[in-house]
Amino acid sequence: MAETGGGPAPIRVLVVDDEALVRAGFRVLLETVPGLTVVGEAADGATAVRQCRTLQPDVLLMDIRMPVMDGLEATRHIADDDSIDARVLMVTTFGEDEHVFAALRAGASGFVLKDTPPEDLLSAIRIVAGGEALLTPRVTTRLVAEFVRGNSGRNMSVTAPDGLDELTEREREVLVQVAAGQSNAEIADHFMVSLNTVKTHVSRLLFKLAARDRAQLVVYAYECGLVIPGR
Incomplete structure (x- = not known):
C-alpha cells in the first residue's frame, strides 16, 4: 500500500x-x-x-x-x-x-x-x-484436507514442486506447520526459536518453492504428500 x-x-x-x-x-x-x-x-x-x-x-x-x-x-x-x-x-x-x-x-x-x-x-x-x-487452522486445514481426502483414488496428480528436494529438515518441519495454518508466532513457540528465525525459514520456503505466498505453500504441502489428512 x-x-x-x-x-x-x-x-x-x-x-x-x-x-x-x-x-x-x-x-x-x-x-x-x-x-x-x-x-x-x-x-x-x-x-x-x-x-x-x-x-x-x-x-x-x-x-x-x-x-x-x-x-x-x-x-x-x-x-x-x-x-x-x-x-x-x-x-x-x-x-x-x-x-x-x-x-x-x-x-x-x-x-x-x-x-x-x-x-x-x-x-x-x-x-x-x-x-x-x-490461513487459519479452523478453516484452511479442514477445507484442504477434505478436498485431498475426497480426491484420493481419483488419479489426482501428486507431484512435488521444483525445489522440494532442496529443503532442509527444519524447513520441511516449518512447511508442515504452515500447512496446519499456524502463524509465525505459533511456529516460533512450537520450535522454541525466535520469530525472526521463523520468518527466515518461511522466506526461504517461498523462494525455494517459487511460491507467491503462504497459501501456495499449503497447497504444495498437501499435493506433494508432505502433509497427509488425518495424521
Whole structure:
C-alpha cells in the first residue's frame, strides 16, 4: 500500500459478487471503517479483471460462483497479470470445499466464510493487504484436507514442486506447520526459536518453492504428500 503525507493510504477494496444486496452490504460495512475504502464493484469475474487494471485495488473480496466468468478463473487472470498488484480474498461457504482448494491453487491469498463476523472480515482484509495469506487452522486445514481426502483414488496428480528436494529438515518441519495454518508466532513457540528465525525459514520456503505466498505453500504441502489428512 502507498503512503500519504499523513500516513498509510487507505486499503482499496474491490467487491465482486453477482448479488447486488451482498455487494451493497459489504460496501456499507467497509465504508464505515477508517483505513478502508471501496473503489468499485463487479457482478462477474470478467468485469472484476477489467476493473483491477483501471482501479488498482489492494484487495478483492471475490465470490466463487458468478456468471460470465467465475471467481476461480478471474483469480487466475489476476494472478497472471503483471499489471495487477492485488490480493484476492475469496468469500465462500463450507459447502464449496473443492472450489476453495482450487482458489488457492489459482492464486488466492485466502478466504473467508460468508457468515464470518464483521470484525473478522475486516481483520482478514488487513492481513491480506499486508502481504500475508489468511490461513487459519479452523478453516484452511479442514477445507484442504477434505478436498485431498475426497480426491484420493481419483488419479489426482501428486507431484512435488521444483525445489522440494532442496529443503532442509527444519524447513520441511516449518512447511508442515504452515500447512496446519499456524502463524509465525505459533511456529516460533512450537520450535522454541525466535520469530525472526521463523520468518527466515518461511522466506526461504517461498523462494525455494517459487511460491507467491503462504497459501501456495499449503497447497504444495498437501499435493506433494508432505502433509497427509488425518495424521
